[in-house]
Amino acid sequence: MSLQIEIASWERHFATLTNLRRTVFIEEQGVPEALEWDGLDAAAIHFIALDDGNAIGCARLLADGHIGRMAVLPGCRGKGAGRALLNAVLHAARQRHLGWLYLNAQAHAAGFYARSGFQPVGAEFPDADIPHLRMELVMEHHTDILNQQFAIAGRLEFMDAAAGVPVVEITTPHASARIAVQGAQLLEWQPNGQQPVLWVSRAALYQPGKGVRGGVPVCWPWFGAGEAGKPAHGFVRTRMWEVRETGQGMADSVFIRFGMKDDESTRALWDYAFDLELIVTVGAALKMELVTRNAGTTAFEISEGLHTYFRVGNIRHTRVLGLENTEYLDKVLGFVRDTQIGAVRFSGETDRVYVDTTTDCVIDDAELNRKIRVAKSGSTSTVVWNPWIEKEKSFADMAADEYREMLCVETVNAGDARVTVAAGAAHTLVALVSLEAGV
Numbered sequence: 008m009s010l011q012i013e014i015a016s017w018e019r020h021f022a023t024l025t026n027l028r029r030t031v032f033i034e035e036q037g038v039p040e041a042l043e044w045d046g047l048d049a050a051a052i053h054f055i056a057l058d059d060g061n062a063i064g065c066a067r068l069l070a071d072g073h074i075g076r077m078a079v080l081p082g083c084r085g086k087g088a089g090r091a092l093l094n095a096v097l098h099a100a101r102q103r104h105l106g107w108l109y110l111n112a113q114a115h116a117a118g119f120y121a122r123s124g125f126q127p128v129g130a131e132f133p134d135a136d137i138p139h140l141r142m143e144l145v146m147e148h149h150t151d152i153l154n155q156q157f158a159i160a161g162r163l164e165f166m167d168a169a170a171g172v173p174v175v176e177i178t179t180p181h182a183s184a185r186i187a188v189q190g191a192q193l194l195e196w197q198p199n200g201q202q203p204v205l206w207v208s209r210a211a212l213y214q215p216g217k218g219v220r221g222g223v224p225v226c227w228p229w230f231g232a233g234e235a236g237k238p239a240h241g242f243v244r245t246r247m248w249e250v251r252e253t254g255q256g257m258a259d260s261v262f263i264r265f266g267m268k269d270d271e272s273t274r275a276l277w278d279y280a281f282d283l284e285l286i287v288t289v290g291a292a293l294k295m296e297l298v299t300r301n302a303g304t305t306a307f308e309i310s311e312g313l314h315t316y317f318r319v320g321n322i323r324h325t326r327v328l329g330l331e332n333t334e335y336l337d338k339v340l341g342f343v344r345d346t347q348i349g350a351v352r353f354s355g356e357t358d359r360v361y362v363d364t365t366t367d368c369v370i371d372d373a374e375l376n377r378k379i380r381v382a383k384s385g386s387t388s389t390v391v392w393n394p395w396i397e398k399e400k401s402f403a404d405m406a407a408d409e410y411r412e413m414l415c416v417e418t419v420n421a422g423d424a425r426v427t428v429a430a431g432a433a434h435t436l437v438a439l440v441s442l443e444a445g446v
């Protein structure tokens with residue numbers, strides 16, 4: 008056996024590539040023709056494995072780092088052709104300065120990709136009736152590439168929080184911030200001379216494919232439990248997002264725009280075409296804008312949330328103002344409906360969806376002697392959550408007694424407050440966090 012990998016083009020190697028894929032995907036695995044020929048081949052880079060000059064396998068790489076259509080002919084497997092193809096794809100990705108790669112592995116082949124460093128993200132899903140698993144690989148030079156494209160001297164820089172977990176650090180004359188690229192998850196916003204405003208657990212995990220306990224997880228396209236077998240709070244909080252733009256704005260602020268589009272693995276969980284963006288603007292205030300665009304031809308419904316964990320001095324000496332006389336669903340009591348009398352105070356597990364509320368909330372923290380204002384638009388519900396002593400123990404990524412120093416006031420559309428986004432239309436959810444003047 009003399010194995011060689013050749014870089015191929017769809018035009019020149021059309022017959023060889025279609026023969027290989029027809030044999031493996033359509034004939035052997037029963038993938039429908041319409042799914043196999045998805046219109047993305049002409050723009051892809053293709054790879055062919057040759058054994059003594061005979062084509063025995065193939066793979067392709069798309070411009071956004073999506074690896075796919077990996078196939079080795081039956082009878083030619085187990086001899087290293089798959090590994091050689093994957094290595095050639097990784098090499099080509101490095102040369103093209105791709106910072107991260109992803110693929111939807113057939114579940115039985117997940118170990119093969121894991122040996123090259125790919126990490127599973129989310130649960131298995133069916134594609135063409137075959138169980139698949141999304142896997143992602145952050146390349147070693149990922150932050151270098153992001154810095155070349157998006158760094159702003161003295162203001163914005165990417166670095167690794169842990170292996171494969173890139174974060175962006177933003178420094179402005181008024182405040183600093185840290186955001187993980189995975190999940191586009193805010194981890195810190197700290198106005199100068201203040202304690203951090205966001206809370207992140209000391210036991211938080213910084214791992215590819217896992218959300219961080221704290222900061223601002225983005226919950227989308229559903230908030231809460233979702234359908235059986237699907238991840239709580241949607242699927243975007245554990246996936247890598249693209250960085251699309253960075254820049255400087257008004258009043259010395261710095262912004263970063265993250266994006267994500269649908270692909271096979273999102274459509275298996277939620278069968279709609281979308282383009283989602285999170286724009287974070289860091290300055291004297293912190294602005295988060297979550298923009299949902301419907302890229303398909305039918306309307307869809309979402310629920311969503313900017314699941315903001317705030318740092319407080321002592322939850323027992325903290326109140327939330329702005330929800331007085333508002334109705335809420337009490338999750339601790341099986342979603343019973345009640346009405347808020349006075350400020351929200353805390354003396355036990357609290358998990359409530361306040362409905363039909365668009366007003367600002369103010370977190371009045373007597374211990375740290377500060378007031379945090381959470382203003383919003385595009386949101387008609389607010390979740391207030393603290394797990395308290397018992398529930399905290401059920402979270403492996405929360406340390407003992409941390410419930411005392413955190414409080415979630417979440418800008419959401421949840422419960423019955425689902426948002427319908429028409430085909431081609433957009434909807435924006437905004438949370439604006441600031442410290443009250445004079446405190």
Ligand SMILES: O=P(O)(O)OC[C@H]1O[C@@H](O)[C@H](O)[C@@H](O)[C@@H]1O
Binds near residue numbers: 239240338359392
């Ligand atoms: O553990 P997760 O999935 O991040 O969710 C944390 C909490 O998120 C809150 O928004 C929910 O109201 C709680 O019920 C839930 O426990």
